[in-house]
Each structure stands twice: as C-alpha cells, then as structure tokens.
Amino acid sequence: MNMQNHQLADSSLGGHLRASIGLTIIALGLCGFVYSAAAASLGQILFPEKASGSLIFEKNQLIGSRLVAQPFTHIQYFHPRPSASKYDPMSMAGSNMARTNPELHKVIDERLSKISEQEQIEKTKIPADLVTASGSGIDPEISVQSAMIQVKRVAHARHISEQAVEKLVQVHTVHPTFGILGQARVNVLELNLALDLAGR
Template sequence: MNIEQNILEESSPTQRLRAALGLSVITLTLCGFVYSAVTTGIGQILFPEQANGSMIEQNGKIVGSRLVAQPFVQDRYFSSRPSAAKYDPMTMAGSNLARSNPELLAQIQQRVSHIAEREHVAVEQIPSDMVTSSGSGIDPHISVQAATIQVKRVAKARHLSEQEVRELINQYTQKPTLGLLGQARVNVLELNLALDQIQS
C-alpha cells in the first residue's frame, strides 16, 4: 500500500469535504474577485476611456459611445449599417441567418432597393456593409464607400457643398489597424456629431 492510499484511508469524509470546499473558496476568490479587481484597476489606470465605455460627451451630456452604433434616419445624418440587435448593446448579436436563407435574402433585397432610391445610386454602387448587419449587430463604423454614397443626400439636407462633406469624411476616416488589419472606416456617430458641430 503506497503513501497516497494511506493518507486517503486515514482522512475522514468530513476532512476531504472541508478540503474540497476550501479549495473551491480559494479558487473563487482568486479568479472571481482578485483577478477581476486587478484587471479592472489596470484598465482604469492605463486605458480609462476605453474601460468606461469610450463615451462621447457633448455640452456636458453623454450622447453615445464610440463603440456602439446608433440608428440615424434623418436625411441630414449619415446612416449606420443595419443591426440585427436593434442597436441594443445588451442584446448584441448577428442575424444568425445563413447566406442562403430566404428571409435574409429578402431583407437584403429590401435594403438594396431602399438605399438605391434614397441615395439615387445604382445597385452596383451599394457596398455590402450597408445592407448586412455586423457580427455584433452594433458595429459603429461603415466603410468609406458607404459614407461616400450618402454625401449628396447629407449635403443637400444641410445646405452644404458636397466637397465640404467629403472633406469631413476624409478627416474622420480611420486607417486599417496597424496599416494591415481591416479596412479604412468611418465612425458614424463621430461623423454626425462633427456635422452638427460645424453648423452650431
């Protein structure tokens, strides 16, 4: 009989239960509380804006987050991409519909027709991100092409020249991360707030 077997035979069920519960409490404390507190503290020290939701304030009032899309329906604003989560960060999700699903195809066709009519552009000019939702359902960015096809409508509604609006898009275009990851993109909320700012 080896040493491990002797120890197990000499320890009572109560002792083993106490040891198991003690280990569970220690693990829960370290992983559930200590780790969370440390990472939260590091985030608040090194990245306070991101740790608090990347909120955008205007005139002392929070108007949104740089990380969450909002629905914009007025002609004077650039539109965000569609959202399967209705722009709610608490229920964020993709559509979960397969590319061959008739319901998804019908949704896309409806969006294509609406955008083509609203923006007065050919169907071929409409980028895919304007008719499909993102994986999260709350992606705050659109492609530069998606912003460009909206220039004429926004400029007309705001009585601005198209050149002024294009320059603003260029100003708020974010390059691919590290110059390699993703594509050039525009944060819709920031762009719309900038439009409001130049006309305030």
Template sequence: MNTSTSSLRASLGLALVSLLLFGLLYTLAATGLGGLLFPQTATGSPIDRDGKVVGSALVAQPFAGERYFQPRPSAANYDLMALAGSNQARSNPDLRQRITDTRAGVAAREGIAPEAVPGDLLTQSGSGVDPHISPEGARIQIARVAKARGLSPAQVEAWVARHTEGPQFGLFGQPRVNVLELNLALDVLTTAGAATAQ
C-alpha cells in the same frame, strides 16, 4: 483525523482560495488595471457633448433625417440588450429578400444605381451595433447630407476623410468611418456656420 475529513478540508480550502484569488482578486486587479491603462475604453468609450453623454464610439445608433449619415442595418434594432446578428444563411430566401429590399431603399435614398450600393450598407454586423461603415458607404451618402446641411459636397467629403480610420494598428481590418462621430462633427460645423451667418 481520517482520510475523508482531511480530503474534505483540503477541498474546501482549495475552493476558498480559488474563489478569493480568481473570483475576487483577479477581477479587481483586471478591472483596476484596465481602468488605469485604458480609462476611456474601460468605461464604454462614451462621447459627450456639453456635459451630456450622447452615445458610445463603440456602438451604432440610428439617425433620422437627410442631414445624417446612416449606419449599417442592425438585426438587433440597435438595442444593446439584444445584441445579435440575424444568423441567416446565404441560402435563406428571407435574407436574400431583405438584402434586395435594403438595396432598393438605399439606392432610392441616395439617388444611385442599386448595384452601386456597398455591401456593408446591406448586411448586418455580427453584433448588430457595429458603429462603422466603409469609406465607400460614406461616400455614396455625401451628396444627400451636403444638400440637407447646405454645405458643398467637397466640404462634407473633407469631413469624411478626417473621420476615416485606418486599419487597426496599421495591420488589421479595413479603413472605416465612425458614423456617430462624423454626424456629431457635422452638427458642430453646421451649428457654428449658422451662428456665424446670423
């Protein structure tokens, strides 16, 4: 057997072993272990109501109506197939104009001064589907949501506090509110209240 044939066999053998070991076995082991240790997260952290998946705790979605807290703006229009930020620099005049317009819109919707609008309600996240807003971003929406749902601001504020998550592992990031989970909890509360009143 000559050297070139021996080298070819060794190369093909290494390629086959690498493909099976890293391409198949590693992937199966990682997927299986992830599903075993983190079953909720491994399947996309779905949230279901009455046996129907209504969203994911990891993905923002738009809400229509005064009854709902609003998420951050999305450069991807909340489309999972088009995840992206705007990639516009701070010096970009289009970005500055969009922020100015968004600030005016949020201020008008919430009945507050434009300078009181928190930055997270003006800027888009890197993914375009960040499900969280800051506690300040939630607080400025309390009066509107409470009025639309026939609740007191104190009741809605208590639900915002219940749905405010601390920093990850107590160390990383800032406190945040998951908009979908908060809106779903308020839907359950107002539906139960309406049923009791009848």
C-alpha cells in the same frame, strides 16, 4: 481491523474534502475577485475612456458611446449598418439567417432598392455593409466606401459643399491597425456629431 480501516478511510476522505473546499475558496478569491478587481483598476488607469465605455458627452449630456451604433435615419445624417437587434445593446445579436434563406434575400433586396433610390446610385455600387447587419447588431462603424456614397445626400440636405463633407469623412476615417489589420472605417456617431458642430 475493519473498523480501523473505515476510520482511516473516513479521515482521508475528510482531509481531501477540506483540501478541495479550501482550494476552491482560494481559487475563487484570486481568480474571481482579486484578478477581476486588479484588471478593472489597471484598465481604468491605462485606458480610462475605453474602460468607461468610450462615452461621448456634450455640455455634460450623454450623447452615446463610440462603441454602439445609433439608428440615424434623417437625410442630413450618415446612416449606420442595419441592425437585427434594433441597435439595442441589451439584446445585441445578428439575424442568424443563413445566406440561402429566402427571407434574407428579400430583406437585402429591399434595402438595396431603398438605398439605391435614396443615394441615386446603382444597386451594384452599394457596399455590403450597408445592407447586411453585423454579428453584434450594434457595429458603430461603416466602410469608407459606404460613407462616401452618402456624401452627396448629406451635403445637399445640409446645404453645404460635398467637398466639406468629404473632408469630414477623411478626418474621421480610421485606418487599418498597424496598416494591415481590418479595413479603413468611419465611426458614424462621431462623423454625425462633427457635422452638427460644423453647422453651428
């Protein structure tokens, strides 16, 4: 009787094990492969540019991505947000320093002093996004206010009118989604490319 019970238990255990393995394989196939392939294919069909990384090409040469900030530092270009990851998409991250961290205060104060001197404005008028890094470290956009305080410098460096530069800022301003989500912002790479094109 005991032997019979053991055989039944072993048979039942084997059945459960086979069912578990079978379910795992099916779930892995459907969720890990079929769903991923279908979602990627649908993205390529509906949003081909975004699904490919929102890449920007000029004369068949890759310039960059609309989703990734670049370290513009020359005076004739608009500057992006600071980056704790040195604008590297492979190590994107924030500084992870708390607001009470003395080192963070020191870094921000240094950035404020540099921007104040460079843009010829008071420190109190400098937007926070120009002196603090984003969580990703590769945020491609800045606030409209951050772009506007750079207009005078860029216009002077390029020997064009401030009005012409302001117009480009306005043209490349992205307004809040549905009018309420997020804030008005400017893609730095697109704006700088537009400046280069306008100067040709």
